[in-house]
Amino acid sequence: MADNAPFRVVTADGLASAPIDHFDALLLAQANSEWKKVAFIIGNALGLSSDPYLQVGDMALHERVINLVEEGALIADGDPSEMRTCQVRLPS
Numbered sequence: 001m002a003d004n005a006p007f008r009v010v011t012a013d014g015l016a017s018a019p020i021d022h023f024d025a026l027l028l029a030q031a032n033s034e035w036k037k038v039a040f041i042i043g044n045a046l047g048l049s050s051d052p053y054l055q056v057g058d059m060a061l062h063e064r065v066i067n068l069v070e071e072g073a074l075i076a077d078g079d080p081s082e083m084r085t086c087q088v089r090l091p092s
Contacts, residue, residue: 007060010053023049023056023064028073028090035077035087038065042083 005017023045030036030044042061049055062083068074069088078086 007056009055021064023061024068024073027061027064027068031074031088031090033089033092035089038062038076038080038083038086038088041065041088 003017005022006020007018007022008015009018009022010016026045026049027041030041042058042065045061046054046056046058062081065074065083065088066080069076069080072091074080074088075091076086076088080086080088
C-alpha cells in the first residue's frame with residue numbers, strides 16, 4: 001500500500017495507508033441481485049469494518065457507493081446520493 005493513500009486503516013502490523021477502493025469489496029459483498037437501500041449497504045459495511053476499531057465513516061463509504069454506481073459495479077434505482085431512499089443491486 002502506498003504511503004499517503006486516501007485511507008488509513010489499522011492492520012495487524014499497525015496503521016497503514018490504503019487506496020481509495022480499499023472498502024469497495026466490502027460494500028459489494030453487502031449487495032446481491034435484490035434491491036437494498038444504500039443506507040443498508042453502508043450500515044452493514046460499517047458494522048463489519050468496526051472490529052476492533054472503526055476503520056471508516058459512513059460518508060466515505062457513501063461516496064464509494066456512488067462511485068461504484070458510476071462505474072457500473074452497482075445498479076441504482078434512484079439517486080445514489082440519497083442514501084435513505086435510493087436502492088442498489090449487483091448487475092444481472
